[in-house]
Amino acid sequence: MLMSGNATKALISWKLVNERIITSRFYSKYVKTTMTQIYARTEDSSEEDKDDCCEQLQTVINTIPKHDIKVIIGDLNAKVGETTWDVKR
Numbered sequence: 001m002l003m004s005g006n007a008t009k010a011l012i013s014w015k016l017v018n019e020r021i022i023t024s025r026f027y028s029k030y031v032k033t034t035m036t037q038i039y040a041r042t043e044d045s046s047e048e049d050k051d052d053c054c055e056q057l058q059t060v061i062n063t064i065p066k067h068d069i070k071v072i073i074g075d076l077n078a079k080v081g082e083t084t085w086d087v088k089r
Helices: 005-010 047-063
Strands: 011-016 021-026 033-039 069-075
Touching (some): 005 011, 021 047
Antiparallel strands (some): 021 033
């Protein structure tokens, strides 16, 4: 993990939940901040896999202390339908 010196000092803990979700908790000026990074399943995945991914994210969110600032970031866009490119030269 590459972080600045200040971020390293502020880091309380981090956890690799699975191959798609990681969470880290930091001290900040007034309250603690928990950041969750997710790489969501795409539309090509099975419904069961997508549901599992959402349930895992919800479980992580539910374990974040109530008074923490919660930041959820990641690749949350899914592929929906077909994309065509009309490139004119």
